[in-house]
Amino acid sequence: MSGAQERPLRADAARNRAKVLDVATEVFTTRGVGVPTEEIARAAGVGVGTLFRHFPTKEALLEAVMVRRLEAMAAMTAQLADRADPAEPAEALFACFRLVVEQSAGKNEFAQALAAAGVDVHAALREPTGEIQARLAGLLSRAQRGGQIRPDLGLPELLALLVGTGTTLEQLGGDPAARERIFDVVFDGLRPR
Amino acid sequence: MSGAQERPLRADAARNRAKVLDVATEVFTTRGVGVPTEEIARAAGVGVGTLFRHFPTKEALLEAVMVRRLEAMAAMTAQLADRADPAEPAEALFACFRLVVEQSAGKNEFAQALAAAGVDVHAALREPTGEIQARLAGLLSRAQRGGQIRPDLGLPELLALLVGTGTTLEQLGGDPAARERIFDVVFDGLRPR
Amino acid sequence: MSGAQERPLRADAARNRAKVLDVATEVFTTRGVGVPTEEIARAAGVGVGTLFRHFPTKEALLEAVMVRRLEAMAAMTAQLADRADPAEPAEALFACFRLVVEQSAGKNEFAQALAAAGVDVHAALREPTGEIQARLAGLLSRAQRGGQIRPDLGLPELLALLVGTGTTLEQLGGDPAARERIFDVVFDGLRPR
Amino acid sequence: MSGAQERPLRADAARNRAKVLDVATEVFTTRGVGVPTEEIARAAGVGVGTLFRHFPTKEALLEAVMVRRLEAMAAMTAQLADRADPAEPAEALFACFRLVVEQSAGKNEFAQALAAAGVDVHAALREPTGEIQARLAGLLSRAQRGGQIRPDLGLPELLALLVGTGTTLEQLGGDPAARERIFDVVFDGLRPR
DNA sequence: CATGAATGAGTATTCATTCAT
DNA sequence: GATGAATGAATACTCATTCAT
Numbered sequence: 001m002s003g004a005q006e007r008p009l010r011a012d013a014a015r016n017r018a019k020v021l022d023v024a025t026e027v028f029t030t031r032g033v034g035v036p037t038e039e040i041a042r043a044a045g046v047g048v049g050t051l052f053r054h055f056p057t058k059e060a061l062l063e064a065v066m067v068r069r070l071e072a073m074a075a076m077t078a079q080l081a082d083r084a085d086p087a088e089p090a091e092a093l094f095a096c097f098r099l100v101v102e103q104s105a106g107k108n109e110f111a112q113a114l115a116a117a118g119v120d121v122h123a124a125l126r127e128p129t130g131e132i133q134a135r136l137a138g139l140l141s142r143a144q145r146g147g148q149i150r151p152d153l154g155l156p157e158l159l160a161l162l163v164g165t166g167t168t169l170e171q172l173g174g175d176p177a178a179r180e181r182i183f184d185v186v187f188d189g190l191r192p193r
Numbered sequence: 194m195s196g197a198q199e200r201p202l203r204a205d206a207a208r209n210r211a212k213v214l215d216v217a218t219e220v221f222t223t224r225g226v227g228v229p230t231e232e233i234a235r236a237a238g239v240g241v242g243t244l245f246r247h248f249p250t251k252e253a254l255l256e257a258v259m260v261r262r263l264e265a266m267a268a269m270t271a272q273l274a275d276r277a278d279p280a281e282p283a284e285a286l287f288a289c290f291r292l293v294v295e296q297s298a299g300k301n302e303f304a305q306a307l308a309a310a311g312v313d314v315h316a317a318l319r320e321p322t323g324e325i326q327a328r329l330a331g332l333l334s335r336a337q338r339g340g341q342i343r344p345d346l347g348l349p350e351l352l353a354l355l356v357g358t359g360t361t362l363e364q365l366g367g368d369p370a371a372r373e374r375i376f377d378v379v380f381d382g383l384r385p386r
Numbered sequence: 387m388s389g390a391q392e393r394p395l396r397a398d399a400a401r402n403r404a405k406v407l408d409v410a411t412e413v414f415t416t417r418g419v420g421v422p423t424e425e426i427a428r429a430a431g432v433g434v435g436t437l438f439r440h441f442p443t444k445e446a447l448l449e450a451v452m453v454r455r456l457e458a459m460a461a462m463t464a465q466l467a468d469r470a471d472p473a474e475p476a477e478a479l480f481a482c483f484r485l486v487v488e489q490s491a492g493k494n495e496f497a498q499a500l501a502a503a504g505v506d507v508h509a510a511l512r513e514p515t516g517e518i519q520a521r522l523a524g525l526l527s528r529a530q531r532g533g534q535i536r537p538d539l540g541l542p543e544l545l546a547l548l549v550g551t552g553t554t555l556e557q558l559g560g561d562p563a564a565r566e567r568i569f570d571v572v573f574d575g576l577r578p579r
Numbered sequence: 580m581s582g583a584q585e586r587p588l589r590a591d592a593a594r595n596r597a598k599v600l601d602v603a604t605e606v607f608t609t610r611g612v613g614v615p616t617e618e619i620a621r622a623a624g625v626g627v628g629t630l631f632r633h634f635p636t637k638e639a640l641l642e643a644v645m646v647r648r649l650e651a652m653a654a655m656t657a658q659l660a661d662r663a664d665p666a667e668p669a670e671a672l673f674a675c676f677r678l679v680v681e682q683s684a685g686k687n688e689f690a691q692a693l694a695a696a697g698v699d700v701h702a703a704l705r706e707p708t709g710e711i712q713a714r715l716a717g718l719l720s721r722a723q724r725g726g727q728i729r730p731d732l733g734l735p736e737l738l739a740l741l742v743g744t745g746t747t748l749e750q751l752g753g754d755p756a757a758r759e760r761i762f763d764v765v766f767d768g769l770r771p772r
Numbered sequence: 773c774a775t776g777a778a779t780g781a782g783t784a785t786t787c788a789t790t791c792a793t
Numbered sequence: 794g795a796t797g798a799a800t801g802a803a804t805a806c807t808c809a810t811t812c813a814t
Binding site for chain 5: 010012013016038041046047048049050053
Binding site: 203206209239241242243246247 | 796799
């Protein structure tokens with residue numbers, strides 16, 4: 001599925017790439033994508049040239065950041081789904097929901113990418129988003145068959161709610177009890193009445 | 194309550210001002226605030242100079258756009274609240290919720306402003322946002338006292354949900370039935386179980 | 387010597403013109419020529435349109451301001467020269483020198499115009515500057531013939547010193563004793579040793 | 580005494596920086612500070628970005644230009660003062676005076692900065708201006724104690740005369756004999772009568 | 773490969789001047 | 794005539810991207 005075969009990076013190059021990715025994740029998440037690349041490079045301890053060697057475009061860097069996060073999320077989602085109590089698919093669905101929402105924290109571009117997958121998302125995002133979507137879809141339909149989730153809800157609505165709930169929490173700030181209440185509202189709303 | 198007394202604008206000036214405001218509303222809403230002022234001016238059929246005569250700053254323009262929308266929302270919210278069936282405050286609350294969410298369409302900065310009111314909002318936004326918040330707060334507590342809304346929910350959570358639901362719908366796109374299902378989920382979630 | 391015959395201005399127009407001229411004099415003198423025309427118009431209580439009707443260009447306004455001042459200076463110079471004690475032409479010369487320097491206060495563009503007269507000065511400035519120069523030249527040569535001023539000094543040097551002394555005083559600020567010492571230095575320097 | 584330790588510039592970068600500084604010196608001196616940065620960049624054969632990389636602000640560029648000149652002037656002033664015949668401090672003072680006036684040619688902002696030192700001058704200018712002022716002050720008081728300069732003159736007057744004499748010469752143009760006469764006048768005026 | 777200097781298109785804002793009311 | 798709204802060229806500064814060292 002991947003394109004050109006890439007030669008393994010030299011150790012220092014790999015380290016630089018990783019450092020940039022880490023810093024960019026942090027920076028994009030907390031301060032948005034408006035931050036100058038130069039600043040990211042400096043924070044990562046490399047020159048801009050190095051940054052652009054690894055990521056030919058700022059957008060490519062953002063994409064890489066998102067791919068990495070989405071892959072992690074895909075793995076965690078898979079775990080949660082596999083270990084789920086077969087009698088309680090809704091619980092696993094909720095756990096995945098929380099996971100994605102919380103991992104998408106910050107400027108929320110991750111959940112958005114996830115929801116947009118297949119529409120106009122960059123090729124590199126297709127795989128992890130597809131996998132997460134598939135897991136969610138599986139849990140959703142099992143929970144619906146089990147009567148734990150309202151039957152009229154499709155995957156698109158679930159994904160949109162994922163993104164929206166991220167925004168809700170971002171608005172709300174850090175109060176953990178209040179955040180919990182938001183999840184309560186949303187999860188209650190997802191259940192059949 | 195307003196500051197300097199302004200003379201009524203000349204007819205053509207008023208027309209230009211309105212045109213700029215309309216275009217800016219449209220543009221900011223659909224494409225975000227990153228759009229160049231020159232483009233807005235061109236789309237409004239005026240020179241940049243004219244735009245800046247009416248709105249001394251890009252930020253001032255954005256503020257004016259938001260004030261206008263928020264004032265309209267405040268008026269509609271007031272109507273809805275006043276005409277509400279006293280026995281059904283939750284219905285009125287939901288109606289206001291829908292209203293705000295739907296009017297906040299696009300890049301969703303309206304609902305965000307509403308939720309941020311009193312925090313770091315520009316003076317001009319304080320009044321309309323304050324009024325809307327007051328209405329929502331009133332309906333919320335009445336509905337809670339009547340047992341129609343879960344009692345553990347505060348105004349901050351409600352406002353955050355407003356913003357988040359806007360994002361949810363934005364993600365979802367135009368399918369009306371699906372949008373309706375989102376409202377169902379959220380409103381069901383708001384009710385005591 | 388003047389060009390097209392101008393019809394006399396209507397009373398209000400004349401008043402407006404005068405007001406603009408007064409304000410512009412004040413403003414240019416204290417704050418330099420960088421001040422926006424709009425601000426001058428406002429301070430004069432007229433619209434920009436009116437200002438530009440009377441002075442087709444900002445430069446024309448500056449020129450008018452200077453002409454007026456230079457004309458006043460020419461008149462005062464003439465008086466001083468005419469009333470001078472024939473035995474003490476140097477005293478009259480010094481009096482004129484002080485007069486010009488002090489009237490040129492502020493951004494010092496008047497003395498500069500005076501010194502530049504005949505070089506690249508606008509036509510309108512030629513007459514008053516010419517007259518002042520003639521008076522100074524007369525006093526200078528009389529004082530030199532009388533042995534009161536060093537004989538090697540030409541009018542150009544005197545004019546340049548006029549401008550420079552204006553700058554010196556501007557630098558010095560308001561202390562009257564210190565200003566007096568500057569005049570002492572310059573006038574002593576002008577005398578034969 | 581200086582702040583952050585700067586690594587030596589790369590050869591090409593140093594060349595560009597110097598070129599910009601040279602061009603800016605020339606341009607600011609002959610045409611004033613109103614000249615567009617882009618023009619300076621073009622004249623220096625670099626892009627605007629390069630100019631702004633070296634001097635983050637137009638004002639910073641002006642400052643750098645002035646610092647460089649003032650430092651050169653400080654060095655030369657120091658030499659003159661140190662080599663001065665102890666019996667003739669006035670001669671050394673006059674030599675310094677000439678030096679500063681002649682180096683401050685053009686729009687004369689150097690001498691002005693010198694005179695303003697300690698008032699509202701940028702930090703970077705404080706050191707060289709302070710040193711020059713100190714030298715002048717030392718020579719002045721020695722010459723006054725020796726009866727070679729009129730005793731009523733303070734450093735402020737001397738500095739103001741420095742600036743003013745610069746303006747005088749600027750007005751006068753290039754005739755060397757006439758320029759010499761100006762110095763004669765000023766220096767004679769500085770002596771006790 | 774890494775570096776960071778160079779590039780220049782792009783952006784908000786100002787202001788002299790024109791022109792419809 | 795007077796007004797002030799409209800105009801748009803001009804200007805300082807930013808930042809993604811390229812390229813010489």
